[in-house]
Amino acid sequence: MIVAEQKPIGDIAASLGSFKNIVIASCDTCVTVCLAGGEKEALEIQGLLTLCDRESGAERAYTVVNIKRQCDDEFFEGENDVIARADAVLSLACGAGVQFMAEKYRSLPILPALNTKFMGASRGLGYWTEMCQGCGNCILERTGGICPVSRCSKSIFNGPCGGSQNGKCEVSPDIDCGWQLIYDRLRAIGQLDRLSGIIETRDWSTSRDGGPRSLALPDARVGKEDERVV
Numbered sequence: 386m387i388v389a390e391q392k393p394i395g396d397i398a399a400s401l402g403s404f405k406n407i408v409i410a411s412c413d414t415c416v417t418v419c420l421a422g423g424e425k426e427a428l429e430i431q432g433l434l435t436l437c438d439r440e441s442g443a444e445r446a447y448t449v450v451n452i453k454r455q456c457d458d459e460f461f462e463g464e465n466d467v468i469a470r471a472d473a474v475l476s477l478a479c480g481a482g483v484q485f486m487a488e489k490y491r492s493l494p495i496l497p498a499l500n501t502k503f504m505g506a507s508r509g510l511g512y513w514t515e516m517c518q519g520c521g522n523c524i525l526e527r528t529g530g531i532c533p534v535s536r537c538s539k540s541i542f543n544g545p546c547g548g549s550q551n552g553k554c555e556v557s558p559d560i561d562c563g564w565q566l567i568y569d570r571l572r573a574i575g576q577l578d579r580l581s582g583i584i585e586t587r588d589w590s591t592s593r594d595g596g597p598r599s600l601a602l603p604d605a606r607v608g609k610e611d612e613r614v615v
């Protein structure tokens with residue numbers, strides 16, 4: 386899932402500038418799970434912004450809309466009219482959702498209420514850690530299911546480096562050494578022989594180094610991209 390956290394309410398309030406009629410749009414998938422951008426958080430932000438306005442003397446009206454996924458056109462049906470009447474939208478989606486809305490509503494400012502952090506997994510109540518950087522060429526089968534790109538601070542492919550101490554990364558004693566985790570995992574599943582080979586230098590063009598990426602499944606594509614623009 387995409388993990389994100391809310392910006393400080395003062396920063397959000399400042400970003401509203403002189404806009405008067407604000408739609409607050411929740412995104413009811415990943416950012417709901419990480420307690421940052423769901424329906425409940427949208428109502429909380431509405432309340433906090435109302436308090437900020439009371440203190441500052443700003444006069445604004447807020448309308449909350451709930452979008453199942455802000456990165457998918459089909460979930461905006463029924464909300465287009467209320468959104469189109471706003472001066473600006475405060476989006477509680479990840480950065481992808483904010484940008485998707487900005488492309489869809491081309492004449493409308495779309496303001497981010499969240500800081501998008503990483504792709505990760507839940508480790509307990511209110512706690513998530515980074516697991517994947519979307520490198521585009523997964524090698525988890527060679528590393529015991531533990532990602533060296535995300536979980537080694539240097540993204541080393543043949544670790545550990547000389548800084549690994551007592552299972553911890555030299556970057557911080559609070560961070561497990563990713564390559565210690567890989568070693569422990571390979572030992573536990575009887576695949577330590579995997580470490581005898583060198584993981585070859587890779588072509589990073591499948592990652593961000595190759596520029597903005599896209600994925601097209603020809604058999605699944607229907608309609609034209611521009612049909613989503615309002």
Ligand code: SF4
Pocket residue numbers: 516517518519520521522523524525532533534535
């Ligand atoms: S190897 Fe790449 S795709 Fe696989 S988990 Fe790591 S970053 Fe993600």
Ligand code: SF4
Pocket residue numbers: 536537538539540541544545546547548549550553554555556561562563564565
């Ligand atoms: S100590 Fe471990 S996790 Fe940290 S940079 Fe070195 S190999 Fe990577």
